[in-house]
Amino acid sequence: EAGVTQFPSHSVIEKGQTVTLRCDPISGHDNLYWYRRVMGKEIKFLLHFVKESKQDESGMPNNRFLAERTGGTYSTLKVQPAELEDSGVYFCASSQGGLTNEKLFFGSGTQLSVL
Amino acid sequence: DQQVKQNSPSLSVQEGRISILNCDYTNSMFDYFLWYKKYPAEGPTFLISISSIKDKNEDGRFTVFLNKSAKHLSLHIVPSQPGDSAVYFCAASAYGNGNQFYFGTGTSLTVIP
Numbered sequence: 149e150a151g152v153t154q155f156p157s158h159s160v161i162e163k164g165q166t167v168t169l170r171c172d173p174i175s176g177h178d179n180l181y182w183y184r185r186v187m188g189k190e191i192k193f194l195l196h197f198v199k200e201s202k203q204d205e206s207g208m209p210n211n212r213f214l215a216e217r218t219g220g221t222y223s224t225l226k227v228q229p230a231e232l233e234d235s236g237v238y239f240c241a242s243s244q245g246g247l248t249n250e251k252l253f254f255g256s257g258t259q260l261s262v263l
Numbered sequence: 264d265q266q267v268k269q270n271s272p273s274l275s276v277q278e279g280r281i282s283i284l285n286c287d288y289t290n291s292m293f294d295y296f297l298w299y300k301k302y303p304a305e306g307p308t309f310l311i312s313i314s315s316i317k318d319k320n321e322d323g324r325f326t327v328f329l330n331k332s333a334k335h336l337s338l339h340i341v342p343s344q345p346g347d348s349a350v351y352f353c354a355a356s357a358y359g360n361g362n363q364f365y366f367g368t369g370t371s372l373t374v375i376p
Contacts, residue, residue, distance in 0.1 A: 152306070183366070188272075190265060191307070191352060191366035204363055239306055249295050249314055252364060254306030 150174065152255035154240050160261045166228040169258045171240030173222070178245030179203075180223050181252065182215060186236040194238075197223060198245060209234075230262045266290045267355050269367035277375050282340040284370045286353030289334065293355040293365075298327060298338050301350045301369070310351070311338070343374045 153172045161167050173180045182194040194213070195205040199220035208215070212231070217223040227234050237259050241252040268287045276282045284298075294315040299307035313320040313327045313336070320327050326339045340347055353367040 154306075181364075188368065190267070190368045191354075193363055193365065196363060241306075248358065249312065251297060251309045251312060254299075254308070256304065256306045 152240055152242050152253050154238075154255035154258050156258060157256060158259045158261075160263065161230055162263050163232055164229045166226065167230055167260060169225045169227075169238055169240075169260070171223045171225070171255060173240070173242030174253055176244065177242035177253075178220070179243040179250070180217060181241040181243075182223070182225055183239040183241060184236045185239065185257075191239065194225075227260075230260075232262050235260055235262045264289075265367075266293075267353055267365045267367040269351075269353055269370050271370050272368070273371040273373070275373045275375060276343045278345055279342045282338075282343045282347065282372055282374070284338040284340075284351050284353075284372065286336045286338075286367055287334060288336075288355050288365075290355070290357065290365075291334065292357040294358050295356045296327070296329060296336050297354045297356075297364070298325075299352040299354060299366075300347075301352060307352055340372075343372075345374045345376050348372055348374045 155170045180197040185191045193207040196203045197217045214226045237257040239257045240255045243250040297312040298310040300310045301307040311325045329336045350369040350371045352369045354364045356364045
């Protein structure tokens with residue numbers, strides 16, 4: 149069974165540019181999450197999809213961040229325009245949904261560096 | 264405001280000895296707790312979990328203890344092995360909170376051969 153895959157693994161962009169991160173969850177997983185970890189800090193929640201609907205986007209830093217999950221399959225996270233403080237590792241995670249006490253399956257992350 | 268805290272950024276242990284990683288939380292509504300292990304350049308992988316109806320859960324060399332009154336949990340690894348060297352994250356969630364998980368800052372464990 150394929151795990152959660154993220155693309156690209158690394159991205160280096162200049163301040164003001166646009167970057168789009170992609171996540172393919174485990175097939176059949178309804179729940180998809182985006183998290184971010186800034187070096188040395190906690191893994192911080194950004195948002196949660198249930199199928200194609202945004203269940204909770206309370207962790208999104210500001211309106212420069214836009215997440216989509218068309219058709220309830222893969223998801224994209226766009227940062228436009230990128231700022232220096234957006235640097236960090238962006239993790240995607242998925243879970244099956246409909247169960248109590250589920251666990252999250254994480255991708256390897258996208259290391260974003262904004263210069 | 265951080266709801267899950269791991270106050271020890273790093274820990275070094277001799278191979279064969281016990282590793283104890285600690286985690287504190289502030290939200291009394293949390294009822295499900297997990298530990299994740301992360302190697303460099305990889306995503307976190309699930310290690311072990313515990314529900315708030317229990318105070319201990321064991322899986323091989325790994326045991327998680329939960330003290331609800333103190334809002335504290337710990338992960339015990341015994342015996343520690345060099346392959347256990349990784350960053351360990353504690354996470355918590357509350358039933359009915361839409362499956363949102365809160366993570367700590369991680370503890371980097373080094374097991375010395």
